[in-house]
Amino acid sequence: MHVTIFGTGYVGLVTGTCLADVGHDVICVDVDQAKVDGLNNGVIPIYEPGLEPMVKANHAAGRLHFTTDAPVAMGHGDIVFIAVGTPPDEDGSADLKYVLEVARTIGRHMTRPLVVVDKSTVPVGTADKVREAIAAELAARGADIAFEVASNPEFLKEGDAVNDCMRPDRIVIGASDPDAVEKLKRLYAPFNRNHDRIVVMDVRSAELTKYAANAMLAAKISFMNEIANIAEQVGADVEMVRQGIGSDPRIGWHFIYPGAGYGGSCFPKDVQALARIAQQHGVEPRLLDAVEAVNYHQKGHLFELMVRHYGGVEALRGKTVAVWGLAFKPNTDDMREASSRRLLAQLWEAGAMVRAHDPEALGETRRIFGERDDLVLCEGASEALAGADALAVVTEWKPFRSPDFERLRQTLADRVIFDGRNLYHPDEVETAGIAYYGIGRGR
Numbered sequence: 001m002h003v004t005i006f007g008t009g010y011v012g013l014v015t016g017t018c019l020a021d022v023g024h025d026v027i028c029v030d031v032d033q034a035k036v037d038g039l040n041n042g043v044i045p046i047y048e049p050g051l052e053p054m055v056k057a058n059h060a061a062g063r064l065h066f067t068t069d070a071p072v073a074m075g076h077g078d079i080v081f082i083a084v085g086t087p088p089d090e091d092g093s094a095d096l097k098y099v100l101e102v103a104r105t106i107g108r109h110m111t112r113p114l115v116v117v118d119k120s121t122v123p124v125g126t127a128d129k130v131r132e133a134i135a136a137e138l139a140a141r142g143a144d145i146a147f148e149v150a151s152n153p154e155f156l157k158e159g160d161a162v163n164d165c166m167r168p169d170r171i172v173i174g175a176s177d178p179d180a181v182e183k184l185k186r187l188y189a190p191f192n193r194n195h196d197r198i199v200v201m202d203v204r205s206a207e208l209t210k211y212a213a214n215a216m217l218a219a220k221i222s223f224m225n226e227i228a229n230i231a232e233q234v235g236a237d238v239e240m241v242r243q244g245i246g247s248d249p250r251i252g253w254h255f256i257y258p259g260a261g262y263g264g265s266c267f268p269k270d271v272q273a274l275a276r277i278a279q280q281h282g283v284e285p286r287l288l289d290a291v292e293a294v295n296y297h298q299k300g301h302l303f304e305l306m307v308r309h310y311g312g313v314e315a316l317r318g319k320t321v322a323v324w325g326l327a328f329k330p331n332t333d334d335m336r337e338a339s340s341r342r343l344l345a346q347l348w349e350a351g352a353m354v355r356a357h358d359p360e361a362l363g364e365t366r367r368i369f370g371e372r373d374d375l376v377l378c379e380g381a382s383e384a385l386a387g388a389d390a391l392a393v394v395t396e397w398k399p400f401r402s403p404d405f406e407r408l409r410q411t412l413a414d415r416v417i418f419d420g421r422n423l424y425h426p427d428e429v430e431t432a433g434i435a436y437y438g439i440g441r442g443r
């Protein structure tokens with residue numbers, strides 16, 4: 001099928017590439033000329049495992065095209081996706097300016113009947129606004145062309161997005177028009193083998209499904225972080241508690257890992273946006289507000305542990321802390337809402353020096369913080385330890401999982417590890433002669 005995708009960000013690029021990979025003919029449109037030029041020359045603007053060879057192969061095969069030319073792109077697709085950003089505005093609501101700008105572009109250049117699909121995470125009711133924006137443009141140029149607006153939220157995880165897209169748990173199609181549903185079912189048929197993953201529903205339910213999924217996952221994390229804080233105070237180990245509850249299939253093993261808080265471009269933004277949607281409709285979002293508040297607190301927890309260990313904020317002045325992991329999670333270079341940002345800010349405010357290492361996010365870190373005397377970015381994990389007093393682990397990258405504790409004891413002047421992802425066993429660290437602080441490990 002012929003597909004047009006507006007937006008070559010994370011969602012648009014991964015979706016477009018996966019659709020091309022199963023044989024569809026895809027044009028991705030973006031307003032950023034440099035990005036489009038890069039993509040046409042095999043330069044992938046994001047780090048995502050497995051994506052680069054797929055983009056190159058499908059581009060070379062002539063199934064995946066990149067352009068800034070909206071009229072040409074609109075002449076191509078029978079299905080047109082809107083996959084542009086919805087950043088939070090001042091009060092945390094999703095800002096629809098990019099989505100509606102694309103809707104107007106679609107209305108200006110539409111030449112034949114289409115299915116327009118919202119892929120971006122958008123407030124409930126956005127499909128109606130998109131429909132109005134397109135209709136207004138059509139009316140302005142006296143065109144009478146039939147179109148449908150459907151919602152088809154994405155459930156991609158950064159770092160595993162290609163896999164999520166190629167092997168989805170579910171494909172949510174929100175549309176009322178049977179022809180639009182049929183077209184989208186045909187589009188997704190190659191991803192819907194062996195058993196039916198397609199869930200068809202009305203547009204508003206599809207829009208809400210996306211927020212509900214992310215808010216539920218964020219709630220599980222905040223719940224576990226609260227249990228961790230209780231465990232710390234009552235002398236229990238939350239890792240034992242996690243194993244004790246995860247085996248109940250009603251609870252499940254996933255997303256119950258306590259840590260230094262959740263980050264990324266989705267959970268923080270979507271929990272806040274859903275809370276605003278609730279308020280706008282007269283519902284008090286008590287639980288969503290609590291999920292957010294727990295997470296805010298949790299991002300400061302590693303620093304609290306440091307203050308506790310050193311006996312006050314003042315004692316951190318002049319200390320050098322090695323930080324392993326800056327990205328908001330492993331396998332990405334994304335620093336948006338990353339817990340490391342808060343920790344770094346707290347350390348700097350306390351007058352400490354940071355030597356940081358991340359396998360992918362050093363460039364992002366440099367871009368965000370620039371050159372500063374109290375930040376040394378290190379290419380290797382051991383380089384970050386040189387001259388450090390303490391080690392803080394903030395992101396659970398695989399290479400951090402099994403360090404040489406004997407070497408750490410010799411290197412870290414204060415012989416202390418703050419483990420923000422519970423990667424290590426406290427006994428193993430303490431046996432090596434290093435003080436250990438994890439999340440929720442009060443035993």
Ligand code: UGA
Nearest residue numbers: 154155156157158221255256257259262263264266328329
């Ligand atoms: C999340 C969802 O998992 C995807 O299903 C969704 O499609 C995506 O948002 C989106 O809306 O686009 P993502 O933000 O890439 O994906 O990252 P996750 O893997 O979900 O991790 C989010 C954060 O939660 C990370 O900071 C991670 O460290 C933290 N986390 C995750 C925990 O602290 N504990 C856990 O048990 C799991």
